[in-house]
Amino acid sequence: MFLRVLMIGSGGVGDAAARIASERDFFERWVVADYDVTRAERTVAAVVGRRAGEGRFVSAQVDASSAEAVTQLALEHSATHVFNAVDPKFNMSIFDGARAAGADYLDMAMSLSQRHPERPYEEVGVMLGDEQFAVADEWEAEGRLALVGIGVEPGLSDVFARYAADHLFEQIDELGTRDGANLVVHDDDGNEVFAPSFSMWTTIEECLNPPVVWEKGRGWFTTAPFSEPEVFDFPEGIGPVECVNVEHEEVLLMPRWVDARRVTFKYGLGDEFIGILKVLNTLGLDRTSPITVKGVEVSPRDVVAAALPDPATIGPRMTGKTCAGLYVTGTGKDGRPRRTYLYHVVDNAETMAGYDAQCVVWQTAVNPVVALELLARGTWKGAGVLGPEAFDAVPFLDLLAAAKPEGYGSPWGIDER
Amino acid sequence: MFLRVLMIGSGGVGDAAARIASERDFFERWVVADYDVTRAERTVAAVVGRRAGEGRFVSAQVDASSAEAVTQLALEHSATHVFNAVDPKFNMSIFDGARAAGADYLDMAMSLSQRHPERPYEEVGVMLGDEQFAVADEWEAEGRLALVGIGVEPGLSDVFARYAADHLFEQIDELGTRDGANLVVHDDDGNEVFAPSFSMWTTIEECLNPPVVWEKGRGWFTTAPFSEPEVFDFPEGIGPVECVNVEHEEVLLMPRWVDARRVTFKYGLGDEFIGILKVLNTLGLDRTSPITVKGVEVSPRDVVAAALPDPATIGPRMTGKTCAGLYVTGTGKDGRPRRTYLYHVVDNAETMAGYDAQCVVWQTAVNPVVALELLARGTWKGAGVLGPEAFDAVPFLDLLAAAKPEGYGSPWGIDER
Missing domain, CATH: 3.30.360.10 (Dihydrodipicolinate Reductase; domain 2)
Structure with a gap:
């Protein structure tokens, strides 16, 4: 299966993810969408410049705070996956918009928390991800996957x-x-x-x-x-x-x-x-x-x-x-x-x-691209609202560390103490 | 001589100055002007409430960044003194506006400095008050007084x-x-x-x-x-x-x-x-x-x-x-x-x-009112751009410290070390 990815956000992480993805062959379309379309266009121009004949990336304008706008853009491009690369305050509109479009969803941070009204430093209030997990059953019933928290940390x-x-x-x-x-x-x-x-x-x-x-x-x-x-x-x-x-x-x-x-x-x-x-x-x-x-x-x-x-x-x-x-x-x-x-x-x-990406941004961006590739291969599959630990770790770590062009050439380490 | 004071600014210091002045008899008109006229009106209402029959205070709207607006308001009220009680970034427009209206001028901080472009932490650039002292000769020639820095510090x-x-x-x-x-x-x-x-x-x-x-x-x-x-x-x-x-x-x-x-x-x-x-x-x-x-x-x-x-x-x-x-x-x-x-x-x-004024604001506000009273009495007089140290200190310190109703009832101290 060749993916059709709608990426929302071409800030630092989105831009780096597009550059990393441009070296891979698991997708046929990667839409770079941003509220400021000139940022999306800049990212597309950069990745086209990296590889002769690159024609898979297109830019688009989107209001990430509108679930309807996300749905419409996903449908327009027949997106199989909506990849959320903006600040987590927009998580729920993108999450809901992807689901309404029948697309799978990935993000790198979960829906925001709200502190406990009386005892904020002892008890939890609304927790990170609560709003997303609240509809996990619906995602699962519809056979759709929301892979949440798949940056570097979480991820x-x-x-x-x-x-x-x-x-x-x-x-x-x-x-x-x-x-x-x-x-x-x-x-x-x-x-x-x-x-x-x-x-x-x-x-x-x-x-x-x-x-x-x-x-x-x-x-x-x-x-x-x-x-x-x-x-x-x-x-x-x-x-x-x-x-x-x-x-x-x-x-x-x-x-x-x-x-x-x-x-x-x-x-x-x-x-x-x-x-x-x-x-x-x-x-x-x-x-x-x-x-x-x-x-x-x-x-x-x-x-x-x-x-x-x-x-x-x-x-x-x-x-x-x-x-x-x-x-x-x-x-x-x-x-x-x-x-x-x-x-x-x-x-x-x-x-x-x-x-041309700084290291923290790059380190965040590489992981969702690896995950998308595993999903494209069918190595990772699932339905519902799932964290990265719901999947087998070995193929992920192998693909991340393997030398290019097979892998992403980014080794990880084990330090016994 | 009974003064006609145009006070620009009814923030904390302006409001306190009006309240302090309302207990004194050296002026016949005190215009409380502010960009936000509701603040000026609030101050006027407060001072009218302090003293039966008080009719010397009126409110007005003014744009302190416009010398022309200051001049116009000063002329409209036949102001003898323009008392600047706003942030010092507006000093020059009020200073120039007062002079154009033929009024004397008081402030509690001087025109702003600009650091030395190459050696900011060794040499002075444009110094505090430089812009005001640059036209001191003109003020003196016109027989007008700009009493600068007459809050508490400076003052x-x-x-x-x-x-x-x-x-x-x-x-x-x-x-x-x-x-x-x-x-x-x-x-x-x-x-x-x-x-x-x-x-x-x-x-x-x-x-x-x-x-x-x-x-x-x-x-x-x-x-x-x-x-x-x-x-x-x-x-x-x-x-x-x-x-x-x-x-x-x-x-x-x-x-x-x-x-x-x-x-x-x-x-x-x-x-x-x-x-x-x-x-x-x-x-x-x-x-x-x-x-x-x-x-x-x-x-x-x-x-x-x-x-x-x-x-x-x-x-x-x-x-x-x-x-x-x-x-x-x-x-x-x-x-x-x-x-x-x-x-x-x-x-x-x-x-x-x-x-009803906090102490730092009140301490700043009392000094220009004392100075205005000395100017009204003719005890302090002068022309040009002058600091408080250009005048005899004794009548000021006496009037500040003397018990009410003769003085302001605010004693100062000497500590030998």
Whole structure:
């Protein structure tokens, strides 16, 4: 089966996904749709320039906040898969729009949470993905697949969880996603500047929301932001980084399919970034609801994001590596205690040279393309609202790591501790 | 002579100035003008409610960015004095508009600076007040007075400088304005919240601009922000606060009229506020030029200010005292070394009870009203662009401190160290 993909969003991740996909043969049509059609056109021009005779990519304009617009565009292009590559605030309209068009759906972050009204730092309210899982039965009954959280984190981290459960561990104490980097951005004069490598809107959302933790027998619960600080030693020269609990999809996904005693997500924010997020919260600049400023209405969080460099543009001024991975503790298949970090490191110099994409964006983008290829081959198949850990991890990890042109040439590692 | 005052701006300071003035008899007309006429009307209603038969206050709408609009309104009301009570970014239009109307002028902050293009943290560029002093000769030739910087700081601090030179010191080593407070703001649930007691726009301006210092033989020069940290012990229970150099008018005013070896201004920002200002700078949120956010144009600094509580509204939820003062070191009239802190402390509880105004705003507002009364009496007179230290300090300090109804009932203190 050759897929017909409608990709919504050609920001950093969408653009990189199109560039990665252009090297593969599993699809016959890839529609690059964006609210700003000039961005979509730029992405299409870039991928056409990468490969002689490339005619599979077309651009389109779309309002991602309108399920009807998504449905109409999917039907127009006979899309088999709608691939959501925009901020998660648009998840539900794209998710609903894909279903109405009879297309399968993929995203890299799940529907947004709402904190518990009385006890936000102890109990969960509406959880990440709740709105999507609420209609899982309908998706399954219709034979349609919504593969949610298939970026790098969530995504590859969840694949690692399934791999650890199937092949490395007899019993798992903790599935602990740990994310860290040693990325530095410089300005034109060579001075180090603050420039987040990922969407600032999303970073604020996940870091200032109450972090969620799962424990067997207790279920999901929340803590205060930046809880349980831990210095984690990342591989391949990145070294120790201070990590803290944040709200992340892995904690909502992994317990549904993988047996463990505890599931956590800690992000290597580092001291400076934690300080910045605390100040934004103190000043009320993390808020998403509009305020009136000299007669115009703006969301403070949108202003914070707009004042910073676009993460998609900082690649040329960035150096360093980023690491996504899963630290698993428990009892190995041999019955002895085991502590294993499964990880994927990407060097910014390599993704810039190969794809003109900065490493965090590229690392997010490669995973849904691998998943789409497995779905095209029929290696992965399913119906309902499923996380990456619902599928066999081995073909995914093999295809990701295999050298080009068979695979994606992006190896992952295992570090026994 | 009974004055006819056109006050531009009825934010926190303008509103408090009108309330303070309503107890005095030196004027026959006080026009409260604001871009938002409902704010002006609210102030007029408040002062009319304070005194039976009060008919001297009227409201008006004005665009402070238009010199022509200021001139027209001043002529319409036969204003003898235009009192500028808005953000200093509007200084030049009000200053020029007053002169064109043949009125005298008062402000509480001087025209804005521009940093040195190549060496911002070593050399001055355009200095605070430069644009105003550039036309001092014309004001003097026309017999008109622009009394600049007559709030509390600058203002009362400059009066203290003149007093120290005339009555306390034979020779002055340093005129060091030192400002600190122990103010705390609570939310409705009693939790401490971050809520600056003065215009955030202006606080960012003065704290992130390169601080200016003056030294005899060297003149004015700049340093990096937050330089020369010093823990200063404030009187009346406030205690020690960390103070750092900031850009402030006193450093530009005092050397023009008072003999000293060094002139500095240090602000008791405290650690948290310094950290917040550094983050705003890191994120580019201190910038005043507009950026595009989801199709609308806004200045990031305006957004920061709008996201915080209006300083004029936090009085009821605030406790503590604020202190403005001048630390003078040198040789006393008796030829012996002397270190004297001249200061003015205001308790928020008192200004709220007496004027429904928070203390920092009230402390700023009282000084121009005292000055206007001295000008009305003819005790203070002059022509040109003059700072408060160009006038005899004694009648000002006496009128400020004297009990009501003769004076303003707000004593100042001397602390020998």
